[in-house]
């Protein structure tokens with residue numbers, strides 16, 4: 001018998017929990033929790049490999065769950081949030097959530113997000129390869145050579161650092177603050193213009209059509225996502 005990955009769905013809305021279960025149960029074993037307290041219990045006893053998390057729960061805020069789980073280790077968490085509240089989403093991502101989907105969501109999109117989150121974790125756990133490949137792009141992390149198809153792409157050191165930071169975190173939403181802090185350092189978290197400028201110049205070098213980027217996707221008001229899946233286009 002095939003052993004399925006266990007997904008813990010933390011959702012107090014019965015109808016949504018039902019839709020999620022129906023959408024996922026062919027591929028995964030789905031466990032549902034309707035409260036934070038029950039979720040902590042099931043998290044410990046079932047050891048799920050991924051968590052879908054609602055934020056508004058009867059006994060507290062889903063963000064508490066992110067904090068608690070991040071203290072325990074590295075389990076993928078996708079926030080399934082009722083409305084697009086950018087501040088709330090940024091808070092969740094900064095606490096360590098991996099991704100978010102806003103309701104109403106498309107089942108196909110949710111399934112794609114789950115698959116790419118799993119892939120990212122698998123890649124993370126395999127021994128570090130020198131070369132990262134994403135669609136037609138490849139980056140050699142030792143020689144710092146960047147190629148698109150067979151063409152060499154010349155980058156400035158900052159463009160390279162930015163590309164490297166994003167490409168080793170494929171399909172993950174990276175907030176403006178996280179990128180600024182990583183590339184420019186503490187104290188630069190609010191220098192949005194730096195980031196915009198470098199994203200634009202990097203796009204000019206790696207994207208075929210900068211008006212419809214397929215690598216560096218803008219997550220409006222939140223940050224950027226480096227896309228490595230053909231399926232999300």
Ligand code: CA
Nearest residue numbers: 012054056057
């Ligand atoms: Ca809720």
